[in-house]
Amino acid sequence: xxxxxxxxxxxxxxxxxxxxxxxxxxxxxxxxxxxxxxxxxxxxxxxxxxxxxxxxxxxxxxxxxxxxxxxxxxxxxxxxxxxxxxxxxxxxxxxxxxxxxxxxxxxxxxxxxxxxxxxxxxxxxxxxxxxxxxxxxxxxxxxxxxxxxxxxxxxxxxxxxxxxxxxxxxxxxxxxxxxxxxxxxxxxxxxxxxxxxxxxxxxxxxxxxxxxxxxxxxxxxxxxxxxxxxxxxxxxxxxxxxxxxxxxxxxxxxxxxxxxxxxxxxxxxxxxxxxxxxxxxxxxxxx
Amino acid sequence: xxxxxxxxxxxxxxxxxxxxxxxxxxxxxxxxxxxxxxxxxxxxxxxxxxxxxxxxxxxxxxxxxxxxxxxxxxxxxxxxxxxxxxxxxxxxxxxxxxxxxxxxxxxxxxxxxxxxxxxxxxxxxxxxxxxxxxxxxxxxxxxxxxxxxxxxxxxxxxxxxxxxxxxxxxxxxxxxxxxxxxxxxxxxxxxxxxxxxxxxxxxxxxxxxxxxxxxxxx
Numbered sequence: 290x291x292x293x294x295x296x297x298x299x300x301x302x303x304x305x306x307x308x309x310x311x312x313x314x315x316x317x318x319x320x321x322x323x324x325x326x327x328x329x330x331x332x333x334x335x336x337x338x339x340x341x342x343x344x345x346x347x348x349x350x351x352x353x354x355x356x357x358x359x360x361x362x363x364x365x366x367x368x369x370x371x372x373x374x375x376x377x378x379x380x381x382x383x384x385x386x387x388x389x390x391x392x393x394x395x396x397x398x399x400x401x402x403x404x405x406x407x408x409x410x411x412x413x414x415x416x417x418x419x420x421x422x423x424x425x426x427x428x429x430x431x432x433x434x435x436x437x438x439x440x441x442x443x444x445x446x447x448x449x450x451x452x453x454x455x456x457x458x459x460x461x462x463x464x465x466x467x468x469x470x471x472x473x474x475x476x477x478x479x480x481x482x483x484x485x486x487x488x489x490x491x492x493x494x495x496x497x498x499x500x501x502x503x504x505x506x507x508x509x510x511x512x513x514x515x516x517x518x519x520x521x522x523x524x525x526x527x528x529x530x531x532x533x534x535x536x537x538x539x540x541x542x543x544x545x546x547x548x549x550x551x552x553x554x555x556x557x558x559x560x561x562x563x564x565x566x567x568x569x570x571x572x573x574x575x576x
Numbered sequence: 577x578x579x580x581x582x583x584x585x586x587x588x589x590x591x592x593x594x595x596x597x598x599x600x601x602x603x604x605x606x607x608x609x610x611x612x613x614x615x616x617x618x619x620x621x622x623x624x625x626x627x628x629x630x631x632x633x634x635x636x637x638x639x640x641x642x643x644x645x646x647x648x649x650x651x652x653x654x655x656x657x658x659x660x661x662x663x664x665x666x667x668x669x670x671x672x673x674x675x676x677x678x679x680x681x682x683x684x685x686x687x688x689x690x691x692x693x694x695x696x697x698x699x700x701x702x703x704x705x706x707x708x709x710x711x712x713x714x715x716x717x718x719x720x721x722x723x724x725x726x727x728x729x730x731x732x733x734x735x736x737x738x739x740x741x742x743x744x745x746x747x748x749x750x751x752x753x754x755x756x757x758x759x760x761x762x763x764x765x766x767x768x769x770x771x772x773x774x775x776x777x778x779x780x781x782x783x784x785x786x787x788x789x790x791x792x793x794x
Contacts, residue, residue, distance in 0.1 A: 310579070318578040328580050335586045335647075351590070352630045388589030391632045391652040396701065398582045400592045406583075432579040439582045445699050447593075498623065499630045500590040575629050 290317065292437045292478055292532040299474045306474040307429040326425070332395050333410065333421070333428050336384075339393055340411035343383040350389035352571050354501040358509075359383040373416045374513055381408035381512040385505040398435045398444040401451075401500045402458035404508030406431055409462045409515055413469055423469060430468040431461035434481045434532075441533065442540030446493035447552040449543030451504075455511045456488040456539060460532075462515035467522045482528030482535045483518035489539050492550035494557025497568040503558050585701060586647040593678055594631035597697025598624070599651065600790075602640025604705055604717050605682045605693040607787045615664040615685040616641050622677030624697075625669040634667055637680065641665070645790070646701075675706065711760045713748045719764035723785040724775065725752075728759040732780040739774050742767045758782065 290313065299309045311322040345363030348356040359382040367375045381404035388394045394403040410428065413419035435444065438457045443449040463484035464477040471477075488511065496502040522528075528535070549556030558564060587596045606612065618637050620628055628634050635654035642657055644650060650657060658665060672679055676696035684691050694707035695717075705715040708723055715721055722740070726732045728751050737744070746764040768788060775781045 314579055320578060320580075325578075325580065328584070332584050332586065351632055391588050391590065391595070391635065393586065393647055393649055394589050395584055395586050396592055396596075397584070399700065400587065400589050400596070403589070428583075429579075432583045435582040436577065436579045440577055444582060447699060497630060498627045571630065 290437060290440055292434070292481075295433060296474055296478060305426075305472065306468065306477070307426045309474075310429055310433040326429070329429055329432065330425050332397075333425050335393065336395050336397070336407040336410055337414060337424070339387060340380050340384060340407045343387045343392065345379055346383060346387075348386040348390040348392070350386065350501055351391065352497065352499050352501060354496065354499065354567065354571075355389050355505045356386050358505060359386055370513075373412050374516055376415050377408040377412040377512040377516060378509045380411045381405055381509040382505060384408065385508040389499075389501045389505060398439065398457050398461070399446065399454045401446060401495075401504050402454040402508065402511075404505075405455065405458035405462045405511045405515060406465065408508070408512035409466050413466070419469065427465035427469040430477055431465040434461045434464045434477070437532065438536050438539075441536045443543060449540065450491060450546045450551055451493040451507065452485075452489050452491040452539055453543055454493065455507050456485050456491060459488055459511040459515045460485040462512065463518045463522070466515060466519035470519075470523055476522045478532045479526065479528045480519045480522035482530060482532045483521055483526070484515055485532075485535050485539060486528065486530070487514050487518060489535075490542055492546065492557045493552040494550060494559045495552065495554055496559050496564040497571060498552075498554035498559075502564070587701065588636075588647065588649070588651040589632075591631050592701040593697045593699050594624070594627065594633045595636045595651075596646050596701040597678065597699075597703050598633045598680065599636040599640040599644070599646050600701070600703045600717055601680055601693070601695035601697065601705065602637045602682060603643065603645075603790070604695065604703070604787060605684055605691070606641050606643045608693060608708070608723070608785050609684055609686050609691055611686065612642055612661055612663060613684040613686040614662070617683040618665065618667050619670045619672065619681035619683070620667060621670060621672040621675060621679040621681070624678050624680055628667065637682075638663070638665060641682070641684070676704070679706070681707075708762065709760070711748075711750050711752055711762075713762050715762065715764060717787075718789055718791055719745055719766070720768045720789050721787040722763045722765060722769075722772070723787070724761040724763075725782040725784070726759050726761055727780045727782060728754075728757045729780055732759065733761060735778050735780055736761060736775070739771065739778065740765070740769050741771060742769050
């Protein structure tokens, strides 16, 4: 499946894009669209419930490396971010810290990138009073974007670097936001392209191999990339390179990435002197 | 691949390969022996051995042995739960040879019987059961799985297949003990056979284990 296929059907039929997606899913997997939609509803429910429960909460992660970021932002009046960006950033931090402390999350597309999509869904709900049904429709568009990446390339950090995880999550979130405000599938494609291009080349370099540094904060800044690229797409700005081609390019970059930069904890941020010291301290504590 | 393979599952973090995958391997072992063992040893290999404490792999493995599902909040409290169930457990860092870096060998003791399950977490929460009681296999855990210890005699497989009333997706068969004349037959099935009990009537069947898939319910 390519994104262009979905766009073609949407252009020809004029059916709402989320229904085009559900029908294509049925054709490809044989699954009843009602069942797919019910599953998607449940995932949105879990994301919103957990976002609400963990909003700004302090967490204790297993390593102690993260867990206090969300409360800091909660007790601070933003100087620069809009209310929407602020809520999204805080939600992304809370969700990712909840993940690091063995809380319940929706892998979206992965556990390490689980903060980005709930960030924008929860901000839509809290700041824009979005209805549950509208959130589900937007989430279906996000799912289609993720599925295109998974089929054409990879969503695994070990295979394609963090661009494949956070990059995909951000493209999904950006398309979901764009769909919420425009219902325009073309614009969703542009938003997803702009988002993925922004994070292309991103290496996967977790300190000690743990999903904490730099993963948690990457979720938070990626939520803002999703918002900025959605805003661009909504204004009519187009990605010159179509989404399918951006995905192919991302995959090629992922393959060229050295193994040390793909979730091994042997490259990037993970091998800075401070990171090495932190990991040593943790190991000493465990022995 | 479906959209639902890309978004979801609902799980307890932090890592799909180190937490979710580990839980699924252990839960397979729990289902294999039909309940919680008295004692369990986890032999951790590669990346599992290096980072299991920081990824909660230890808690996920215990939770799986206790039969918890991947979205259960109690995974975090697995140590306390183990105490409540009087489960004796130990983690042993080891080298299992040329296997996937996220591999665990689980040795379970229940009713004075020992069973072993070896599995690898291959990414995104997907698992591969690579060995059951020493016999190599390649099971996804996504199918209903029937494992039969049978006599290594002519017509054994034919008789077993005659009883199994449902479609077979994959089949593994291996002679396990020449002296005792034993073989292991592993079948991955599209649905659960309604007449599994009838396997007991077959002379060639020594014992069987049935591991139902978790995919039907969410």
